[in-house]
Every structure is written in structure tokens, then in C-alpha cells.
Amino acid sequence: MTKQKYKPGKIRERNNENILAAAEQEFVLHGFKGTSMQSIADRAGVPKANIHYYFKNKANLYRSLLESIMQVWNEVLSDITPDSDPADVLSRFIRSKMELSYTHPNASKIFAMEIIQGAPHLREYLSNNMRTWMKERTAVIQSWIDQDKIRAIDPTHLIFMIWSTTQHYADFETQILEVTNKRQYEPDDIDQITHFLIDIIFTRLGLEQPQLEPFRPQPEEETSEPASSPL
């Protein structure tokens, strides 16, 4: 009879997270149109009607997922200024992206599928936010070039290169594990790839290879975040 000390809305919050985690799995496996509300309900262990009660409809649920993904996406490379040390900022950029590929592969995959299919649910967001995001970053990189901090390079394609190479390890995980004959990535793999990418890019930019702390993922906390948290 001891009434649990859940603060109001705690149950709803937990249900929300369970449903989002289940939806993430299903959307990765079958895409937006190919995923059924029933399969999400089954995986989350709730009746199908409850998902409609919480999220209204499938498009809404999917958009909630995309929003939580874009939120994390926007945190990387947010501390870049003309006065920054390029080696510091770029190595942390590459490293953060690699860590995200390791810790949140499904988020990366859902984003990738959304873009590949023409970004039907994300077009507005892209044109509103992405272009200015890019303009600001490339302007800073160009200022580094003008200050002779790095060798001249096309800043836009440099960012595309870092995006593509790091996200590749999340999105094409299946192919990479098959080809390299591994069962799963280990933290050491993430370190090795991060060094590989920094090595190639920094050589071209005329930067010294930085010393990096090895990547050690935090042991999964009990309920601080759901296991497959939306990115």
C-alpha cells in the first residue's frame, strides 16, 4: 500500500521513454512507412491504443524521435571560434562524432534514412537551421586559414569529410563488422579509428597529432537514461 514517491507524470514519462526506445528500434529496421504501430507497441509492451493516446499518430511519434536526435546533433562543434586552437577543436569534433557513432548508432541510422529518402519530415528544419550552422562553422575555419593556423582547404568539404567518415561506422556497421570479421565494436576500435582520421586530416592541415585520452564509455547507469535512449 505504500504509495510510490513518483512525482506526478513520472509514469507517463517512463511510458514515453519506453515507446520512443521501441520506436527507434523498429524505425531503424523497417523505415518510417514500413514500421507498424503494432510492432512498436509489442516491443514497448503497451497496448497499441496507448501509443496513439501518447503521441496522437505515427508521424508525430517519428518527429519526436527526430527532434531528440537533432538536439544531440547540435551539441557537437558548438564551441568553435576564430580564436580557438584548431587542433583542439577539430580533434574533439572528430572524437565526439566517433563516440556518438558508438553510443548512438540507431540515432545516426534513422537520421541517415530520413536524409536518403529526401528528408520528407526534416526538410523545413534543414533549410531553416542547417545552412546557417554551416555558414558559421566554415567562416571560422576560413578565418583559421587566413590566420595561417592551418593550411588552406575547402572548409565545407572538410566538414562533409568528417561527417561522412565518422557516421559511416554507425550507418554501415553491418557491412563493416562483416568485412572486418568482428561481432561488435570495442572502445579500442573507436580510439583507433579516431586516431586514423585525425592523422590523415591533420597531416593535410599541417597540424601536430594531439595526445588524446582513450575513450572509455561510462558503465550503463540503471535508469539515468533508457538503454537505447533516443540519441
Added chain:
Amino acid sequence: MTKQKYKPGKIRERNNENILAAAEQEFVLHGFKGTSMQSIADRAGVPKANIHYYFKNKANLYRSLLESIMQVWNEVLSDITPDSDPADVLSRFIRSKMELSYTHPNASKIFAMEIIQGAPHLREYLSNNMRTWMKERTAVIQSWIDQDKIRAIDPTHLIFMIWSTTQHYADFETQILEVTNKRQYEPDDIDQITHFLIDIIFTRLGLEQPQLEPFRPQPEEETSEPASSPL
């Protein structure tokens, strides 16, 4: 009444190609599960039952598409030997991949979505063919290192880097065009990106930048190949 000089099976062949081209479009937009046979039929301008007559079922049609994609995929980097000139082989590798991203973006996208979703229709192929493909290539690159033709580097991740950076321009086309504020890629863009990638990679490998013929796509022939040929 002049009986057309179509060789036997010509009509069937044309129908096949139309259906495959329509299927390619639909599978890119909606994924395997999300695509309906009706929408493929509508796009191809044939009754739905005919597709079942030609391809038996959806999975079969999809696999036919994947096979034609893998066929083209396998042609690149097929002429690599320990005696080859690394600068020549690698620059043509990068260039071919960039040209494929330009000429066959949908093929790249379908392949990407298949891998992202866990390669349910391609797993067997991957484990049978891909690992030996990779072993052979990385062995040759390692031999170049042993011969001091290029600076030491991890051959496997070098190939991943070329795959990811080149395919990115096909798969993430929507995002890239939005961010760079373009309506579509031009042949000049392909040249510029190719040079960008060769520049960075060759600098790290200690190779001279090669002279490259500019990329000029052949003017679309009338019926030599369907407009949206399967890769």
C-alpha cells in the same frame, strides 16, 4: 502491319527495365517494406499483376535490383595489383566512386538503406563475397607499404574512408544541396570533390597529386540504357 524487327523477348526486356527503373525510384523514397507494388506499377505504367508475372513477388523484384547494383559495385578497384602504381589506381578508384555517386545516386541510396537496416536481403552476399574482396585489396595496399611506395597506413580504414566520403555525396545529397544552397550537382562539383579527396589522402600517403581529365558525363543516349538504369 509491318511487323517490328524486335528480336524475341525484346518487349519483355523493355518491360523488365521499366519496372526495375520504377522500382528503384519507389524503393529509394519509401524503403523495401514501405513500397507498394501498386505504386511501382503506376510509375511503370503497367498493371500490378504484370509485375507479379515478371518478378513473382516483391522480394524477388527487390533482389533483382540489388543484384544489378552489386554488379556495378564490383567493377571498381578490380585492377589492383602489387605492381600497380598506387597513385594511378587510387586516383581512379576515388574518381570512379565519385562518378558513380553522380550518375547512379539511387543505386547508392538503396544499397545504403539495405545496409543500414541490417542487410536482411544481402547478408549472405556480404559474408560470401565482401570479406575476400576486402582481404585481396588490403593485401595489395599492404604490399605497397612494404615496397615503400606509400607511407604506412591502415589499408582497411583507408578503403572505408574512400567508400564513406564518396558515397556520402550520393546518399546525403538532400542535406548537401540544402546546406550548400544548390539545386543539383554539376560535373564541375564532381571534379572539385574528387580533387579535394585525392589531395587529402595523397598528402598523407606521400604521393604526388596526379593530373586528371575533367569529368564530362556522356550525353544521355536514347535507349542504350534506361534513364534511371539500375546503377
Added chain:
DNA sequence: GTCTATACCCAGATAGAC
């Protein structure tokens, strides 16, 4: 807030007339 039952629609696939 929760879940059963159901309305309504569209999917893949095939039978069978042409």
C-alpha cells in the same frame, strides 16, 4: 489513464477471363 473491439482502408498475391 488504460485497453478491447472495431471501422475502414490498402497491402501482396492470385484466379481466371481475355
Added chain:
DNA sequence: GTCTATCTGGGTATAGAC
């Protein structure tokens, strides 16, 4: 070889009892 009509299952969404 072609296409209409139809079978059967599963989809989204909601009404309404609990």
C-alpha cells in the same frame, strides 16, 4: 502474355467500456 476482379491479411486510427 495481359489485365480485371477478388481473396486474405494487416495497416492506422478511434469509440467506448472499464
